[in-house]
Amino acid sequence: MEHITRQTFLQQCFGLGTLAVLSPIMTYAQHESTSDENFYQQIVQANNKEVAKLLTVFSSDITEIRRRLGFDLANLAAGYAESTSQYYQKEELVIAMTKIIRFILKAQQADGTLNLGNLASPPDTAFILEPLCVAATIFKHNTTPILATLKELLKEFILKAGESLRVGGIHTPNHRWVVSAALAQINDLFPNPAYVKRIDEWLSENIYIDSDGHYLERSMIYAEVTDRCLITMARLLKRPTLLEPVRKNLNLTYFYIEPNGDLVTTDSRRQDQFMTINVLNHYHDYRYLAIKDNNAAFASITKFIEKVKGFDEKIMVDLLPFCLEEPTYLKPLPTPKAPSVNFEKFFKTTNLVRIRKNDTTSTIFGGADFPIIIASGRSTNSNLFAFRKGEAILKYLRFSTDFFSTGYFRSQGITYQDGKYILHQRIEAPYYQPLPKQFKKANGDYKHAPSTDGRFWNKMDFEHRPQSNVKIIDTTISIEEKDGINELIFSSKGTDGISVTIEFCFKEGGQLTGVKEVENSPNNYLLAGKTGEYTYGKDTIKFGQGINQHTKIKSLEGEMYSSHFGTLKTDGMYVYLTGITPFEHKITIG
Template sequence: MNRNDFLKLGTMAALSPLFVKATAADFSAPVDTELMNRLLTANNQQASLLMTSVKEGNLRFSRMIAYDIAVLTAAYCAKGSTYYHNAEVVSKIDLLVKFLASAQSADGTVNVGNLESPPDTAFLIEILGPAASIMRKDNSNDLKDVQQQLKEILLKAGEGLVTGGIHTPNHRWVICAALAQINHLYPHQKYINRINDWLGEGVYIDADGHYPERSGIYSGVENTAFITVARLANKPSLYAPVRKNLSMYYYYIEPNGELVRNDSRRQDQYEYAAKTSTLFYLQYRFMAVHEKNKLFAAICKQIEATKDFEKDVLTRSLFYFLEDEILQQQLPTAETVSDRYEKLFPTSHLLRIKEKNTTMTLFGGTDQPLLIASGRSNSPDFFSYRRGDAVLKYMRLSSSFFSMGYFYSDGLKKEGNSYVLRKKLEIPYYQPLPKEKRKANGDYKLSPSVDDRFWNKMDFSNRPVSNVKTLETIIRLTEIRGTVELEFELKGMKGVPVTIELCFKEGGQLTGVAAADANGNSFLEQGTGEYRSGNDVINFGPGANTHKQVLNLEGERYSTHFGTLRTKGEHVYITGTTPFKHKLTFS
């Protein structure tokens, strides 16, 4: 939601006794008055909307209920707030808390997508915990009844969380964070015991800094949870994985704040679920102050300059700053970051290169065998390229080789000064079963073909194969000062149509291309094309065009279910036929 320019408020000393310098000796930086003013103003605006919208018959249960409670709590408790100690705010909080209590199941859990879900309940507690802490600090008599209701909700939820289970890796740590919040308010050994039980499984983070789900969204979730458990349950060793993950994500943040997501194993590997770097802001800020980390301070400044900072951070974070005073502190002096890096992440087979305002990504780390399921990396987007506002969102390659669809590399390797993607497909035909494997009734095992293209009751694993057809794809990237050369070679079976798909960000202008159809698709048939967005330009080419096939590029895995991976954007196609060699330059 867009906001007007922030109002100029007075000094922080006049705002609230909650806005104070942290007392711990190692947190000695002064309060960031400017940021706290902006947070207060944004929270006032959100509270104003809630004062109108929160009413009987107008409530719908979701995670936003917890945010609404927290925003209104911050509005009531911050002395500089328009709604400081306003009794009408308490009545709105009371309405929301009663509504939340009515949504709790007998075991203390709630239904938010998943039914009677301990993890989703924990996500709520991560927000309600800070709200309850702010109420306790404020100590207003008018809040006593609401506080008691909220206590009953939290304790009831706690019972569900000390016994309840999870679905995904991050859920373990969200439950730990929620229990740490409850234990901080209402201490009991059973909460600590359950936290220790989950932590006993071990915290996995790979050599590059990925958590198991390799997801920006869920890295943010896990970092937030580990920070909470570290500071509220005295587990300082949990800062280490946060530090490692945030250090890695420095390379995943585009200049405009978008996140690289090619290697994610969750929904954000696809554009519809993409999030921006604002989801990491509070984590970078806490760690920058806590550890006096100058790089993290620089990343905070970068995030603060993005267009999403107000909507994603300012409008919904004041209560976090009131609960955790470390966030209020001024950042350490930011270090000057280099305008050049070249970073290969071997565990997920992802390459990131930055040269001034140009960034690029090369990816070859989809999980094999390729399965279309949550928790597995299966994006066909292997290359992207940006020059300022001019963005090639992705490149894909598809061939009409037995309906195998898009190219998915078997890893990414550095060879000399270049980086190479490679995949060899082998498609057989099947012979009769050996006599000792035959059944008179013909009832054979339902199984996948050896190339994972399809299933049938054919007992494929025991069948001899013949007439094996092959197609090998090699893509080599070489970069010099922001200019990229991609060499394509497809060999093996002859006469196979090949399609290179380029998807530029919607809204830009393409020149040098020819219209392919009425759907807005274009061919780069020869020469060089140009994509322009504002003052920024990407030149690409040369083109080639030996066929017109631009539909059903996903292959049989998707076409069987009438699915598509096509996204919004300006689509340009370069086509050829095997044996195919082509060289593309981006500059």
């Protein structure tokens, strides 16, 4: 879109006579309401600040190929093209952009890819193509001679990279859509039926989304990537049906948003299942569909994200290029209508429960992938419960036993009964008898295989051995929420004398009372008394009743981790309740 058309568009949207005069930045974090006009001025101001920084950065040599270079070039392109920018048509921006694209071209492999994280990677190349294609689109109809070399260099890189995407492979489910979205952008710049043919080849595998709204990876990080890519393909290829899974996923995502903007990732199958991430990156997706669908709830979520900590630094800073490339983002939002902040949702496809009452939330999880194998792409999370009360955060609660070093409890699903969510796990650990005669080998070289309970491997041909002395541990945990108070009842039985441990991990930086610090073990505490309290800011979580029957609080993960010297321990303040089987104990958290 040409710049004059963009200016006219903005004037029509916002009723502006001119955009030449800018007011100081006023973030949504500071003001409850800001006009669309002021918001656009904030976007331009943010770009001004970023451009000023980039001009300093690129006065020195570029030494490392990184994805961020694409966004740097896009931000410089936006500053150059936007007439209200203080850098409008400044030659120094062209010099910096040319320097960036020359460096990227020098790093480009013979096949068109870049070494970005992975070697000669088509999908990683696709990620950097997104902002580079945005920059090329901004300049698409600009025939100013000073831009000629830059545009030619951009075209050279994009077309060569496009060929690598047209024939290259991928690693993960979302990579299919990352590559396809980049090809859609390239096709929009330099039409070629071969690009669309490759997109159709990937799309013919179909986009999986379950009945609750999860994509294959069940990851908030990669769900957002998928949403953004499907939006790109939908608008550039004129395929509106691609927006259907996006709507479904964004509807689900709302229920995973904590009051401060963090996202629940407990049921993820990717690396974010043990990370703290927030909703900021979903901003473009919610805003686009709020406007396109006149969706009042999505508009409210959009406004909420604008108030989340880090919005200016992580989102606003890169908004201008995307607004110039796709002006839909700048149309006024529909009148927001906030979705309910009081709900109880059971996501049966992943065995996750979310309960929210204003600024108090509970998360229950019982849906790991069995058998437990520690690998990216599998759900192995042992966080069975989490709780937030304003600023006070119980990051997770886990349950562990020393039953043959099987480690943390992982529920085999969730059932709902009489107002309670029931989690259950049964483990049988046998001893093995001699092999029957027909399976014995003269050289003693038996099949290398896992034990029948999956705890370890050896060349013992376990599947053909009779079993005896079978030991059992059977654990049931029921969780019931009542007016912001959660009651958890633990029952673990089968083999007597087994040490069990309930582990609380609170957000670091808070204050614990009613607990006793474990000697020579900072940030580890025992709750032997009736109740304990955790306070962060103005909010307090009360928990108890305590129990202290042993002091085994190390290596709770089990043998699958300890055999590789691994741990699942995160940053935090830990409180432990300990008991011996047969174990029956009730605690409340609220």
